[in-house]
Amino acid sequence: MKTRKLLAILPVFLFLLTALFSFKKNTPTTAYKCLIQMKNYSGEGAYVVISLLNEKGAYEETLFVQGTDDEWYFDIREWWDFYGKKRSDIDAITGATISGGARAINSIAIPNDALNKGYKIRFETAVEDQTYYKDDVEFELTSENMSAKIEGKGFIRYIRMMPQ
Amino acid sequence: MTISIWRYSHLTLAISSALFITIAALTGIILAFEPISNKLKPYAPEALNTIYIAETIGVLQAKYKEIVTIEVDENEFVSASVITKKGESKTFYINPKTGENIGSTIEKLGVFKFATTLHRSLFLKSTGRIVIGFISFLLFLIASTGLLLIAKSQGGIRKIFSKIVKENFHQYYHIILGRLFLIPIVIITLTGVYLSFGKFLLPNENTNNIQELTHTKRANIANITDFEFFKTKKLKDIQKIEFPFSKDQEDYFFVKTIQNKYQIHQFNGQIVRQTKRGFAHLVAYYSLVLHTGKGAIVWAFALLMSCFALLYFIFSGFSMLLKRMKIKTKILNNTTKDEAEIIVLVGSETGSTFPFAQAFEKALSMANKKVFVATLNEYSTYEKAKNLVVFTATYGAGEAPSNASKFLKLLERIPQKNELKYTVVGFGSKKYPGFCTFAVLVHASLQIQQKYTPEMPLFKIDNQKINSFKNWVNEWSTLHDLNLKIDEKNVLEKNKEASFNVANRTKINIDSTFLISLKPDTKMQFTSGDLLAITPNGDNNSRLYSIAKIDNKILLSVKKHEFGGCSSYLNALRKNDCLPGRVQQNENFHFPKKVKDVLLIANGTGIAPFLGMIQENNAVNIHLFWGGRTIESFAIYREYIVAALKNKTLTSFHAAYSKDQKKYVQDLLEDQTALIVSTLKEEGVVLICGSLKMQFAAEKILHKIALKEVNINIEELKEKKQIRTDCY
Numbered sequence A: 001m002k003t004r005k006l007l008a009i010l011p012v013f014l015f016l017l018t019a020l021f022s023f024k025k026n027t028p029t030t031a032y033k034c035l036i037q038m039k040n041y042s043g044e045g046a047y048v049v050i051s052l053l054n055e056k057g058a059y060e061e062t063l064f065v066q067g068t069d070d071e072w073y074f075d076i077r078e079w080w081d082f083y084g085k086k087r088s089d090i091d092a093i094t095g096a097t098i099s100g101g102a103r104a105i106n107s108i109a110i111p112n113d114a115l116n117k118g119y120k121i122r123f124e125t126a127v128e129d130q131t132y133y134k135d136d137v138e139f140e141l142t143s144e145n146m147s148a149k150i151e152g153k154g155f156i157r158y159i160r161m162m163p164q
Numbered sequence B: 001m002t003i004s005i006w007r008y009s010h011l012t013l014a015i016s017s018a019l020f021i022t023i024a025a026l027t028g029i030i031l032a033f034e035p036i037s038n039k040l041k042p043y044a045p046e047a048l049n050t051i052y053i054a055e056t057i058g059v060l061q062a063k064y065k066e067i068v069t070i071e072v073d074e075n076e077f078v079s080a081s082v083i084t085k086k087g088e089s090k091t092f093y094i095n096p097k098t099g100e101n102i103g104s105t106i107e108k109l110g111v112f113k114f115a116t117t118l119h120r121s122l123f124l125k126s127t128g129r130i131v132i133g134f135i136s137f138l139l140f141l142i143a144s145t146g147l148l149l150i151a152k153s154q155g156g157i158r159k160i161f162s163k164i165v166k167e168n169f170h171q172y173y174h175i176i177l178g179r180l181f182l183i184p185i186v187i188i189t190l191t192g193v194y195l196s197f198g199k200f201l202l203p204n205e206n207t208n209n210i211q212e213l214t215h216t217k218r219a220n221i222a223n224i225t226d227f228e229f230f231k232t233k234k235l236k237d238i239q240k241i242e243f244p245f246s247k248d249q250e251d252y253f254f255v256k257t258i259q260n261k262y263q264i265h266q267f268n269g270q271i272v273r274q275t276k277r278g279f280a281h282l283v284a285y286y287s288l289v290l291h292t293g294k295g296a297i298v299w300a301f302a303l304l305m306s307c308f309a310l311l312y313f314i315f316s317g318f319s320m321l322l323k324r325m326k327i328k329t330k331i332l333n334n335t336t337k338d339e340a341e342i343i344v345l346v347g348s349e350t351g352s353t354f355p356f357a358q359a360f361e362k363a364l365s366m367a368n369k370k371v372f373v374a375t376l377n378e379y380s381t382y383e384k385a386k387n388l389v390v391f392t393a394t395y396g397a398g399e400a401p402s403n404a405s406k407f408l409k410l411l412e413r414i415p416q417k418n419e420l421k422y423t424v425v426g427f428g429s430k431k432y433p434g435f436c437t438f439a440v441l442v443h444a445s446l447q448i449q450q451k452y453t454p455e456m457p458l459f460k461i462d463n464q465k466i467n468s469f470k471n472w473v474n475e476w477s478t479l480h481d482l483n484l485k486i487d488e489k490n491v492l493e494k495n496k497e498a499s500f501n502v503a504n505r506t507k508i509n510i511d512s513t514f515l516i517s518l519k520p521d522t523k524m525q526f527t528s529g530d531l532l533a534i535t536p537n538g539d540n541n542s543r544l545y546s547i548a549k550i551d552n553k554i555l556l557s558v559k560k561h562e563f564g565g566c567s568s569y570l571n572a573l574r575k576n577d578c579l580p581g582r583v584q585q586n587e588n589f590h591f592p593k594k595v596k597d598v599l600l601i602a603n604g605t606g607i608a609p610f611l612g613m614i615q616e617n618n619a620v621n622i623h624l625f626w627g628g629r630t631i632e633s634f635a636i637y638r639e640y641i642v643a644a645l646k647n648k649t650l651t652s653f654h655a656a657y658s659k660d661q662k663k664y665v666q667d668l669l670e671d672q673t674a675l676i677v678s679t680l681k682e683e684g685v686v687l688i689c690g691s692l693k694m695q696f697a698a699e700k701i702l703h704k705i706a707l708k709e710v711n712i713n714i715e716e717l718k719e720k721k722q723i724r725t726d727c728y
Helices: A002-025 A070-075 A077-086 B005-039 B053-063 B110-121 B125-154 B169-201 B228-232 B279-292 B297-326 B354-366 B407-413 B437-447 B466-479 B565-571 B604-616 B631-647 B665-671 B673-681 B692-710 B714-719
Strands: A029-038 A047-053 A059-066 A103-111 A120-126 A132-140 A149-151 A156-163 B066-072 B078-083 B089-094 B101-104 B210-212 B240-242 B252-256 B260-265 B271-276 B342-347 B371-375 B387-393 B420-428 B452-454 B459-462 B498-505 B513-520 B531-534 B543-546 B548-550 B553-559 B578-584 B597-603 B621-628 B652-657 B685-690 B723-727
Touching: A047 A070, A047 A077, A047 A103, A059 A077, A059 A103, A070 A077, A077 A132, A103 B066, A103 B089, A120 A156, A132 A149, A132 A156, B005 B110, B005 B125, B005 B279, B005 B297, B053 B066, B053 B078, B053 B228, B110 B125, B125 B169, B169 B279, B169 B297, B279 B297, B342 B354, B354 B371, B354 B387, B354 B466, B387 B437, B407 B437, B420 B437, B420 B466, B437 B452, B459 B466, B513 B604, B513 B631, B531 B565, B543 B553, B543 B604, B548 B604, B553 B565, B553 B604, B597 B604, B597 B665, B597 B673, B597 B692, B604 B621, B604 B631, B604 B685, B604 B723, B621 B631, B621 B665, B631 B652, B652 B665, B665 B673, B665 B692, B673 B685, B673 B692, B685 B692, B692 B714, B692 B723, B714 B723
Parallel strands: B342 B371, B342 B387, B387 B420, B420 B452, B420 B459, B597 B621, B597 B685, B621 B652, B685 B723
Antiparallel strands: A029 A103, A029 A156, A047 A059, A047 A120, A120 A132, A149 A156, B066 B078, B066 B240, B078 B089, B089 B101, B210 B271, B240 B252, B252 B260, B260 B271, B498 B513, B498 B578, B513 B553, B531 B543, B531 B578, B548 B553
């Protein structure tokens, strides 16, 4: 009899568990297309990390990582301080490094409630044997910026965002 | 020792870069497997020359929300980067006909990443790249000087591909492989240089090559799959298509082919701009493909083999160098050129003629003669000299060795006060067509000089044979009423004496013959048919024995002669006794390769080398003919022959006993005419070992049979090496 009861409770328990997780995941997000156009620099492909910063300027979430080889991640120093400790799963949001003169287009998901709240989007870049740019591109997460073209300071020529 | 400038450069360059080349070759071996393993992956299900771009775009559009790029790599694998209907960015290989995801893009394996970094920059980043690029250039120079050296020693650039004389194993294969891998190595080195330095030199794409094309400004919206460009270009011809970022009409399609870059209007499909990709880009592209072997298995395999060849070049090169360094070439004179009575001049490319000159000089000094030794290029005036002796080798097809290159000119220019008698000794190998040609030239040039008179005809020494050298020394000393003793050990420096242990021996039989088995104390290379030189204590003359190699031991068959110093010395040896000896290669009498039938003919102790050959045989039909005195003479060999017949390593055995049967080896041959005829017709080989008397008798029969049945004479057979002899 006892086991039976337990079995009856199990679905409820499972439901609660899923609900809990789905709730967390279900923060509504909007997908944006993001184009990164690199300058004509020479050398290896660049690692580019796109992150969401909160109103205090602290890392909130990793949005995309260009570069799959995690042994170089520590080169992207600021972000590494945030990411390196937790090592959250970013497999779904990684792509290849981008070579000089090339471009990359990705789809990134940005939480709706971060829009127009003083949050920022940061593009960090690093190239093997060369420099690291902590804020190659950095802009405020406003509705206006989300369909704009923004010039970069380092390896990035410009980035463009567009709601999907 | 002077060596030619090219050899010197070849060597210096090789020494200075050997370590790096070894690293590059080892990592190269690993890296060659990358293109091979990639190419073997199943990501090319369709032939790309049958598929138009529009077809692939069509199937992808139906499957995914948005296409970002389509790429075609060297393996003809098509990959697409898309945004899925769920809104995720994904990149994977596709089947270009169905748009299906057939696998995630190949990630470089850790071992390849490691090898790549080591190969191109030694983990030293930009500095390492420069070093490797420079080494690559040095390797190119090594290959070029190597080519010149082959050309020189073969006697001209056109003879590079003619047959190479095999004098020494490593040298032979160094040249053979050098010719074979010259082109791949030149390609590897030049592309390597470009890949290392190219990124520092590569100019940006030339703006002159941009062609703006007129197009209708008005957006005339057409379906992408209907674009003329996409409908007419095949997937095989492109490298990459980037799709427009937005619907903005300033956003274009970017298409890259190997030759061109195109911008295509996203609404009407017209080509807006066409950029010809510069020469530098093409060089960079082909350098990469050629250097890495991407996409081409056969070439990647050739690159792999080249890496192995490079390792062998380094190994064999250094082994040749060490061998040469062992030969002493330093000249120590105890008198000056103007004090000396006898002048010895040496011409040598490799330094191997010097030991002869030194041995001669030593012998003369012992006889209280004042001798001066110098190179031919140091030719000068000699105040008190009465005799001039020239020892010279020949380089290539008749050229002067490098330390004799100026001699003929000096001879014309420098007049001698006194009359001199001269002798020329030529050193070389009969295998070369230009055997002793330079020595002949020196002899002739001296002859036309008024102050010089020849005292002996030109004497040629083949293959540094010590005995012919001794013969010459004897002739020369008789002429001068001297008794010169040549110390062989000085001459045969490169073939040092080794020490052997008596592993076993038989009792002496009724023919005063016995078998003795010797185990070398150190590891050494020898083959049945080689010779063992044994010099009994207190004797200057060595005796040569033909050897059988059995279980890495040397087996000799020795007949004790009543007054034979050497055979008595050997006979006195007991098991575990120690003796010195020197193995001499005797390539002419090695067991032939790649033949089906071999006839072995021997009498008496001449059977020895054949015992070894038979024991090592695995696939050849061997017929052994042997002549002995009595049936009892055979006893000491019986166990070997019986075992060989049982193992089928010996096909047939024919014996004749001169005393018991009044029958000789040549009679056996006559009996087996059919076997001899078939062997000769099938390009089989006949080896003869034993007494000279037996050799003549056997050759007479063979000649008769060959002439009658195969229409070839014995001289031709010997020339073709179908008949080989080692008789005494």
